[in-house]
Amino acid sequence: MDERALIRRYFSRSAPLAGERSAIIVGIGDDGAVLRPEPGYDLVVAIDTLVEGTHFLRDMPSAAVGHRCLAVNLSDVAAMAAEPRWAVLALAIPEVDEAWLSGFADGLFALADRYNVALVGGDTVRGPLAATVTIHGQARPGQVVQRRGAQPGDGVWVTGSPGDAVAGRLLLMDPDKKTGHDELRQELIRRFLFPEPRVLEGQQLSGLATAMLDVSDGLHDDLGKLLAASNVGAEMDIGCLPLSTALQTLCPRDAIEHALTGGDDYELCFTVPAAAESSLLKAAESWPVSVTRIGTIIAGEGARWSLDGRPYRVPDSLWQHF
Amino acid sequence: MDERALIRRYFSRSAPLAGERSAIIVGIGDDGAVLRPEPGYDLVVAIDTLVEGTHFLRDMPSAAVGHRCLAVNLSDVAAMAAEPRWAVLALAIPEVDEAWLSGFADGLFALADRYNVALVGGDTVRGPLAATVTIHGQARPGQVVQRRGAQPGDGVWVTGSPGDAVAGRLLLMDPDKKTGHDELRQELIRRFLFPEPRVLEGQQLSGLATAMLDVSDGLHDDLGKLLAASNVGAEMDIGCLPLSTALQTLCPRDAIEHALTGGDDYELCFTVPAAAESSLLKAAESWPVSVTRIGTIIAGEGARWSLDGRPYRVPDSLWQHF
Numbered sequence: 001m002d003e004r005a006l007i008r009r010y011f012s013r014s015a016p017l018a019g020e021r022s023a024i025i026v027g028i029g030d031d032g033a034v035l036r037p038e039p040g041y042d043l044v045v046a047i048d049t050l051v052e053g054t055h056f057l058r059d060m061p062s063a064a065v066g067h068r069c070l071a072v073n074l075s076d077v078a079a080m081a082a083e084p085r086w087a088v089l090a091l092a093i094p095e096v097d098e099a100w101l102s103g104f105a106d107g108l109f110a111l112a113d114r115y116n117v118a119l120v121g122g123d124t125v126r127g128p129l130a131a132t133v134t135i136h137g138q139a140r141p142g143q144v145v146q147r148r149g150a151q152p153g154d155g156v157w158v159t160g161s162p163g164d165a166v167a168g169r170l171l172l173m174d175p176d177k178k179t180g181h182d183e184l185r186q187e188l189i190r191r192f193l194f195p196e197p198r199v200l201e202g203q204q205l206s207g208l209a210t211a212m213l214d215v216s217d218g219l220h221d222d223l224g225k226l227l228a229a230s231n232v233g234a235e236m237d238i239g240c241l242p243l244s245t246a247l248q249t250l251c252p253r254d255a256i257e258h259a260l261t262g263g264d265d266y267e268l269c270f271t272v273p274a275a276a277e278s279s280l281l282k283a284a285e286s287w288p289v290s291v292t293r294i295g296t297i298i299a300g301e302g303a304r305w306s307l308d309g310r311p312y313r314v315p316d317s318l319w320q321h322f
Numbered sequence: 323m324d325e326r327a328l329i330r331r332y333f334s335r336s337a338p339l340a341g342e343r344s345a346i347i348v349g350i351g352d353d354g355a356v357l358r359p360e361p362g363y364d365l366v367v368a369i370d371t372l373v374e375g376t377h378f379l380r381d382m383p384s385a386a387v388g389h390r391c392l393a394v395n396l397s398d399v400a401a402m403a404a405e406p407r408w409a410v411l412a413l414a415i416p417e418v419d420e421a422w423l424s425g426f427a428d429g430l431f432a433l434a435d436r437y438n439v440a441l442v443g444g445d446t447v448r449g450p451l452a453a454t455v456t457i458h459g460q461a462r463p464g465q466v467v468q469r470r471g472a473q474p475g476d477g478v479w480v481t482g483s484p485g486d487a488v489a490g491r492l493l494l495m496d497p498d499k500k501t502g503h504d505e506l507r508q509e510l511i512r513r514f515l516f517p518e519p520r521v522l523e524g525q526q527l528s529g530l531a532t533a534m535l536d537v538s539d540g541l542h543d544d545l546g547k548l549l550a551a552s553n554v555g556a557e558m559d560i561g562c563l564p565l566s567t568a569l570q571t572l573c574p575r576d577a578i579e580h581a582l583t584g585g586d587d588y589e590l591c592f593t594v595p596a597a598a599e600s601s602l603l604k605a606a607e608s609w610p611v612s613v614t615r616i617g618t619i620i621a622g623e624g625a626r627w628s629l630d631g632r633p634y635r636v637p638d639s640l641w642q643h644f
Binding site: 004025026029030031032033034035036037039042043044045046047048049050051052053054055075076077079080082086088089090091092120121122123125126127128130132134135136137139141144146147212213214225229 | 326347348351352353354355356357358359361364365366367368369370371372373374375376377397398399401402404408410411412413414442443444445447448449450452454456457458459461463466468469534535536547551
């Protein structure tokens with residue numbers, strides 16, 4: 001199968017939103033896509049690569065890989081409080097495995113459709129299995145929330161229950177295939193395989209959050225990036241960590257460590273001034289995910305975690321790019 | 323070295339155009355870049371991946387790899403007759419090789435600076451060596467030239483001298499390391515290692531060319547894509563092929579085949595109505611590269627090549643993605 005046939009078969013689905021809203025002047029199949037941004041909006045661009053062995057395993061369902069390569073990018077746009085619009089995909093595959101490709105495309109498009117994101121271009125090449133997505137979002141000037149901007153006194157918040165994904169990954173790779181609590185087990189595995197980017201939540205945090213990023217490398221590590229960009233420190237409370245029942249039940253000894261250092265969460269971590277807390281809680285009432293205040297920004301640098309008033313030393317992250 | 327340090331050291335150079343023209347509201351270092359497109363312009367987006375072993379060899383100078391991963395994308399934007407503005411890079415590397423990275427960044431930025439393209443975001447991951455660039459260009463509505471649009475009677479044109487790059491690749495890989503005609507040899511090797519995207523030429527072809535693409539997989543193969551998209555055929559003249567002196571001197575027996583089927587040229591192939599030929603030739607007077615008419619669009623399908631009035635059978639392309 002040549003590249004054109006492959007793209008036509010798996011990736012040339014029609015855009016979920018036809019007509020003017022899609023703004024696709026030229027879609028897949030030419031040298032480039034031509035898009036018509038809405039007047040008055042800034043363009044938000046993020047790129048992420050998933051490499052087999054580093055970010056996913058060959059024996060993971062390919063739908064999960066397709067889901068993930070878009071999800072991590074949607075999560076970046078969400079963390080900027082922007083609205084995702086268009087994606088382009090570069091896929092390197094060692095050979096044409098039609099079942100794998102079909103599942104990959106299913107996973108990718110199911111998520112794209114959910115958030116009205118159109119795949120507008122792509123490149124497929126022969127090589128070690130890897131997928132790169134570049135996502136394009138839009139935001140009105142002033143809408144985006146950057147990593148810098150946190151101020152002393154702001155609360156530190158996180159969506160969902162960090163740590164579930166890494167627990168799911170470990171359960172999935174568990175050589176003993178233990179059983180018991182099977183429903184909770186499946187819940188954690190699903191949290192690893194199909195992380196839900198906080199697309200709508202992120203946009204609603206515009207005007208409320210002073211700084212934000214998504215948690216991909218582990219809560220402690222990513223919070224450190226937010227603090228460094230904002231040139232502040234934070235006092236963090238282990239006792240406030242939103243540990244899921246599944247995580248506490250299946251990983252009673254490692255739950256805190258997973259929540260702090262496990263990667264792949266794709267939750268949002270953000271700071272909110274005290275005056276905006278009630279607005280945040282009101283907005284979050286309609287969210288399908290919880291928000292939890294886990295600390296306070298202070299002058300200084302770095303995150304100081306404590307448990308029952310005593311300092312808590314965070315172990316090194318499980319998750320290292322290099 | 324962690325990812326932040328790596329990006330800071332090699333890829334966080336200041337944008338070549340500061341101030342309003344650069345339109346970079348948020349650059350490298352946050353979850354995404356925020357860009358402010360010029361009002362009234364469409365956005366042109368293309369993505370291309372280079373994989374070690376498929377698109378480049380580890381022992382190629384890394385500056386050539388850095389150059390190439392941007393050049394192939396600039397070439398896509400040029401083939402749409404659009405102006406390139408911003409690039410994002412995803413780089414997978416097996417380990418942190420500082421000398422390699424430094425050369426790669428030098429090659430990338432030298433080309434980016436030449437065309438006022440800013441690197442606004444990136445992702446570095448551990449994995450088999452591969453580089454993906456997504457390029458963003460801009461064009462006024464109606465400015466872009468697509469692959470579709472060629473009409474019977476239009477001339478078929480090509481820039482430069484296709485075939486040089488594949489000849490250069492073969493010379494570079496020549497195990498015998500033959501000598502003689504060393505200057506011509508170096509010229510062909512340079513054409514492979516540092517292909518020059520036809521960025522300014524492409525933009526000037528807006529309004530003149532009825533259809534256009536860039537030649538990456540070989541002239542015959544790529545012309546076939548243009549013809550298929552335009553739903554026309556072409557009568558092509560081997561005798562008109564612009565074979566370089568270097569190619570004819572060093573590959574006397576394979577020159578035609580290289581020009582037709584060798585990949586990696588990154589020249590532009592386009593169609594121009596007879597009425598616009600004089601305008602084309604006038605525009606091209608200031609170009610550093612030649613343009614040559616090599617055929618004529620006809621009703622029908624596919625390219626029929628002839629040499630001295632006799633049909634010429636094009637061998638299968640050397641260059642296959644799959």
